[in-house]
Amino acid sequence: MADSVKNILIVGVGGQGTLLASKLMGKCFVDQGYDVKVSEVHGMSQRGGSVVTYVRYGDKVYSSLIEKGEADIIISFEQLEAARWLPFLKPGGVLISNTQQIDPMPVIMGKATYPDKVLDKIREKGVQVIALDAKSLALEAGTVKATNIVLLGAAAKFLGFDRELWLDIIRTTVPPKTVAVNEKAFDLGYNS
Amino acid sequence: MSKSLLLGNEAVARGIYESGATVVSAYPGTPSTEITENVVKYGEIYSEWAPNEKVAFEVAHGACLGGARSFCAMKHVGLNVAADPLYTASYIGVNGGMVCAVADDPGMHSSQNEQDSRHHAIASKVPMLEPCDSQECKDYTKLAYELSERFDTPALLRLSTRISHSRSLVELADRENRELKPYTKDPMKNVMMPAMARGAHVKVEKRTEALRRWAETEAVDLGVNTIEYNDKRIGIIAAGTCYTYAKEALGTRASYLKLGMVNPLPIQLIIDFARNVGQVYVIEELDDIIETHCRKHGIPVIGKLLFPLVGEFSQNTIREALLGEELPRQTFDEPIPPRPPVLCAGCPHRGLFYALKKYKLYVSGDIGCYTLGAQAPLAMIDSCVCMGASISGLHGFNTARGKEQAKKSVAVIGDSTFCHSGVTGLMDIAYNKGISTVIVLDNSITGMTGHQNNPANGYTISGDPTTAIDLEALAHALGIRRVVTVDPFDIEAVRRAVETELEAEEPSLIVSRRPCALLKSVKHKPSMRVNPDKCVGCKACLQVGCPALSHVPGKDGKTMAAIDPTQCVGCAVCAQACRFGAIEPTVKEEN
Numbered sequence: 001m002a003d004s005v006k007n008i009l010i011v012g013v014g015g016q017g018t019l020l021a022s023k024l025m026g027k028c029f030v031d032q033g034y035d036v037k038v039s040e041v042h043g044m045s046q047r048g049g050s051v052v053t054y055v056r057y058g059d060k061v062y063s064s065l066i067e068k069g070e071a072d073i074i075i076s077f078e079q080l081e082a083a084r085w086l087p088f089l090k091p092g093g094v095l096i097s098n099t100q101q102i103d104p105m106p107v108i109m110g111k112a113t114y115p116d117k118v119l120d121k122i123r124e125k126g127v128q129v130i131a132l133d134a135k136s137l138a139l140e141a142g143t144v145k146a147t148n149i150v151l152l153g154a155a156a157k158f159l160g161f162d163r164e165l166w167l168d169i170i171r172t173t174v175p176p177k178t179v180a181v182n183e184k185a186f187d188l189g190y191n192s
Numbered sequence: 193m194s195k196s197l198l199l200g201n202e203a204v205a206r207g208i209y210e211s212g213a214t215v216v217s218a219y220p221g222t223p224s225t226e227i228t229e230n231v232v233k234y235g236e237i238y239s240e241w242a243p244n245e246k247v248a249f250e251v252a253h254g255a256c257l258g259g260a261r262s263f264c265a266m267k268h269v270g271l272n273v274a275a276d277p278l279y280t281a282s283y284i285g286v287n288g289g290m291v292c293a294v295a296d297d298p299g300m301h302s303s304q305n306e307q308d309s310r311h312h313a314i315a316s317k318v319p320m321l322e323p324c325d326s327q328e329c330k331d332y333t334k335l336a337y338e339l340s341e342r343f344d345t346p347a348l349l350r351l352s353t354r355i356s357h358s359r360s361l362v363e364l365a366d367r368e369n370r371e372l373k374p375y376t377k378d379p380m381k382n383v384m385m386p387a388m389a390r391g392a393h394v395k396v397e398k399r400t401e402a403l404r405r406w407a408e409t410e411a412v413d414l415g416v417n418t419i420e421y422n423d424k425r426i427g428i429i430a431a432g433t434c435y436t437y438a439k440e441a442l443g444t445r446a447s448y449l450k451l452g453m454v455n456p457l458p459i460q461l462i463i464d465f466a467r468n469v470g471q472v473y474v475i476e477e478l479d480d481i482i483e484t485h486c487r488k489h490g491i492p493v494i495g496k497l498l499f500p501l502v503g504e505f506s507q508n509t510i511r512e513a514l515l516g517e518e519l520p521r522q523t524f525d526e527p528i529p530p531r532p533p534v535l536c537a538g539c540p541h542r543g544l545f546y547a548l549k550k551y552k553l554y555v556s557g558d559i560g561c562y563t564l565g566a567q568a569p570l571a572m573i574d575s576c577v578c579m580g581a582s583i584s585g586l587h588g589f590n591t592a593r594g595k596e597q598a599k600k601s602v603a604v605i606g607d608s609t610f611c612h613s614g615v616t617g618l619m620d621i622a623y624n625k626g627i628s629t630v631i632v633l634d635n636s637i638t639g640m641t642g643h644q645n646n647p648a649n650g651y652t653i654s655g656d657p658t659t660a661i662d663l664e665a666l667a668h669a670l671g672i673r674r675v676v677t678v679d680p681f682d683i684e685a686v687r688r689a690v691e692t693e694l695e696a697e698e699p700s701l702i703v704s705r706r707p708c709a710l711l712k713s714v715k716h717k718p719s720m721r722v723n724p725d726k727c728v729g730c731k732a733c734l735q736v737g738c739p740a741l742s743h744v745p746g747k748d749g750k751t752m753a754a755i756d757p758t759q760c761v762g763c764a765v766c767a768q769a770c771r772f773g774a775i776e777p778t779v780k781e782e783n
Contacts, residue, residue, distance in 0.1 A: 014533060026359055030197050037325075038197070038359040041301060042222055042642065047564060048739050049533035063440035064325075064358035064433075067508040069519030080531070083524040091520050104531035108742050109569055109734060112529035125522055144758050 005058030007066045008155075011085045012077025013102050014051045017148030020174075021075070022053040024152060027169045028161060029057035039064040050081055050104075075155050077134070077147065078102050079118040086122060095119075095127055096155050098134040098147065130154060137188040146178075146185035153189025163190060198362045200355040203326035204293055205230035206362065207333025208263050211289070212370035214238060215255035217248040219612065220641035221267030222302040223356040224295035228265055229644075232654055236367065241644055241653045244579070244612040245270035246277060249292060253281045253346065256290035257382060259373035261337055265293040268309045269578060273613070278346065279316045280384050283392035285344035288373050289337035295351040298477040299504030302353075302640070304559065304576065306502065308478035313348050313455040317396050319403050320348040320455040321416070322432040326360040332452065335416065339406075343399055350454060352477070354433045354504065400456055407458035416452035419465055423447065426514070427469030429462065429482060429493065434475045434505055441510035457485050466491045473498070473514065477505050535564050537740040538709035538716065538761035540635050543680035544604070545572045546736050546765055547687050551694075554589065554601035558582035558609050561639040561708075565604070569737045573604075580605070580613030586628050587621045595627060599694045602702075603630045608638035608646040611661060615670075621699045622671035629693045629700045632663055633680070636707040643711070667701040674700040681706060683768045709761055717762025718779040720755050726774035727752040733766040733775060741766055 008025065012018045019040055026038040034057040041051050054066040068087045076082035076097040089095060097119055106112035115121070123129045134150040141150070149170065156166045167183060174182050198206065204227045208216060216239040218228040231239045242248035245266040255262035266274060271294045278292070294312070297303040313320035319339050321332040329351070336347035380388050411417040426446035428438045435450045449465040451457070466472050466486075474483040474495035483495030498513040499505070511517045535542050541562040548555065549572060557563055557573035558581065566573035575585060582603040590598040605614045610632050621628050638644040645651040650660035667675045674696055678689045686704065693700035707714050719740075729750040733741055740759035746752030753775065755766075767775040 013531065015536075023359075026197050030195075030361065036197060036359070036361065039354060040199075040357045040359070042226075042357055047533040047536060047561065047640075048531075050531040061360070062436040063507050064354055064360070064436065065506045067506045067519070069508075069521040080528065083526075084528050084531075086524050087521040089522060091522070103742050104529050105534050105567070105569075105737065105739065106529045106532075108739070109737075110731070110743070111568075112527070114529065115524075115526045118524075121526075122524065127522065 005056055005061055007071045007073075007090075008055040009066050009071040009074045009085060009088050010053040010055065010077075011074060011081040012051055013081065014047055014049045016077045017145065018051055018053050018077060021148045021152045022055050024166075024169055024173055025055050027173065028166060029055075031165065031169070032161065034058060035061045037061045037064040050084060052085065073155065073158070075151055077151060080104070080114060082122060083115065083118050089127065093127070094130065094158065095122060096130045096151065096158060098151055099131050100133070100135045100147075130158065132189065132192045134189065137192065138185055141185035141188055142181040146181055149182045149185040150189035153186040154192055156186070157190045195361045195363050197359045198326045199226055199357060199359050200323070200326050200329045200351060201226035201357070202230045203329035203362045204333050204349065204351070205234070206364065207330040208291075209234045209237065210330070210365050210367050211261055211334050211337045212368040213261035213263050213337070215252065215260045215262040216240070216264070217242045217251035218265040219243070219245045219248050219270060220638050220644040221245075221270045221295070222641055223297060223353040224265045224267045224270070224293060224351065225641045225644065226356070227293055228653070231263075239653055241646060243647050245274040249274035249277045249281070252290055252292065253277060256286045256288045256346075257375070258287070259375050260288045261370060262288060262290050263293070266295070267303065268294055268296045268307050269303065269305065270294070271309050271312050273579070275312060275316070278312065278318070281346050282316045282318050283384055283389055283396055284382055286340055286346060287375065289340035290346045291333060291336040291340060291349055292346055293349040293351055295353070295356050296478070297353050299353065304578065306478060308481065309350060310454055310481050311479070313350070314481070317400050318345050318348055318455070319343065319453065320350050321452055322350040322454045323355060323452070324432050324435050324450070325355070326358070326362045328452065329355065330362050335414070339403070343403055345399060350432070352433055404456040404458065407453045407456055408460045411453055411458065412461065417458050417461055418450050418452070419461070420448045420450070421468070424468060425470040427465060427472040428475060429465070429472060429486070430475040431482070434477055437505055437507045437510055438475050440507040442514070451482070454482070457482065459485075459489050462486060462491060463489065466493070475499060475505070475510060532567055533564060534567065534737065534739050535561065536709055537738055537759040538763045540680045540704070540706035540709065541565060541633055542570070542736055542738065543683060543763065543765045544631065544633060544686060544704045545570045546769065547680070547683045548572055548602070548690065549735070550687065551690070552600065554597070556582040556586035556589065556601065556603040558603070558605040558614070560606035560609050562604055562606060562633050567737070569735050579609050580617055583614050583617030583630050584620055586630070587617065587624070587626045590626065590628050598627045601628065602690070602694070603628065605630070605632055606639065607632060607634040607636065607648040607663070608644075610663070611647045615666065618667065618672065618701070619670050627696070627698055629690070629702065631702045631704055634663060634703050634705040637711060639708050643708070663703055664701070672699050672701050674698060675703070676700070677703040677705055679706055680704045681763050681765060683765065709763070718777060719757040719760035719762055720764060720767060720775050721757070721778045722753045722755055723774050723776055724752060726772050728772055728774070729753075732771065733769050736766050736769050738766055
């Protein structure tokens, strides 16, 4: 078993920018000399459905998937998705979650209920939960579109690599016009 | 050279580039689309979006006969469309090398079925390679060209969602510049009539045997088919993703025969491996192709006895089935509402479907974003089979049930899907005097696969302006006299057109035209808002199924509608669903 491999699950709602976050993470781990696999979801589920991206790094990574009970960290862009993907968290794993709530269509239509106090209930199970209002922080940075970078910032703080390294990767990856906003968003997440 | 973190599909594109290929044709289809999108970045290669996979395959085969190294890409169901040229191109062979990538979708992340394209490789008798990561995606693309030219055959590259859409490290190399091979007229080789084809078939059977010997010998030397001995009590035979899952789950607790070539299979190698290990397990997603092949040769393997025929595998599939181990996990104790994909806020398809919802229609559906119109609350699609089937299927339905049915039914099909294979169905209706009503949802783009240009939108793959099919003129040319164009955001106009055309005793084409809301060129209006004095909380607006709409607590214990201004793009379809005029623009429009 590849115990030296770290597993990061990024979950959210199609359109929230999980792909860019995973791409930036992948680059960071490659720069640190690790073997890396990132698995993405394209196509139909991107249209507002539940989406998941797997990021794995270590000495040698075989599978590109992260399975139930394997994630060291789950980064959730939305509360309900944190609950949905909770079974993938390893015992002792950490959940970093946006506090934003996005109602899925069955909830909008009144056919299902959005559970209340999702993150508190996960915390009560003994899971370490780092919660932040990434949408508000992104708006503070200048655009709601930077929600993904706020969450990346929060995760980066937890992962422990150098802050400048992350900022360098952001500068070379995002469109030049959005560098300032994304830097600010990253720091708001990093310092939250 | 440096290592780059590439998607499997990007790595295939790199392999095409490094191989010195010069002609690429494809039709978009998840999970294969990004191969061609990445090829566009290499100026040395001509690339194009073809109207469908059959055309793409024929373009690539024609280019290889012309002496170039050529390529085409498609999703698994696309290879059904291209199967006709594939099976005969197998007989003809190549001049320059030809590679066709086909991407399967185990688990159906974005597909209508879960077919296993290895069947096509076996049936058409062409070699098929299956990479397990991005490095192999690149290497096997290059190897496929070598095999194609050496054995005079098109070569298939089998991908899957997990391979195509996973990033891993790839070592890059330079492009090999190749001269165009000379073309010599050779009807015995290139013209498949019975007299020539009889000889060609004999050649193909000999070729398969030669490829099998290659798979048992040189493929082993190259590390394409490779054995790794660890604990010999368990022997695993696997290819592609399944090999990585097995390594992840079992590590050195098993020995492995990793197959990089999945057709033809290296029988002697499998026999040797089976002799040296205890129980052999075949781990393969979808069908039992390797397993059946082993059994045919008397090798007692276990496969589908333990592993399912359906869905995508993972390391847990193997842990649980083979070791009986389950990793500890935590669960959320309350029901979690599902989150199905939905039509985007401002999607032009929503207005069209909402307008149709008033009538009890049979709606013959097709493949694209608008298939999502099948989901509640719109729930507007009666059938969805394959690309283009909406139109021909409607003609069949109405022929079976008669003229009155034709007045209560429509087909809905996108612009790209119409060009792909809808136009032939419309030809059938006109030619055979049907009276069905067909609606083309023209959003100026191939949407679901992530915005590819198509023959109806006026731009090539690289964004250069080109000729655009005039859908209305095309319908006239086919013999459809009743052609009307509507704006799907204008619900009343859509309804007038639908009522009129359904009543008509001849076939009609309605073009519902408005560009996809996600296109950068589309200018959005300011968001709508709910007037709390007018909203009575009736929830009629929720019937449009827009993700920007919800209901929140209002006055007197009732609920009222709410609109998320960060999502709303002001399409005003919901405002037309409100009988109380409670949904209004945030900014008065200037007239």
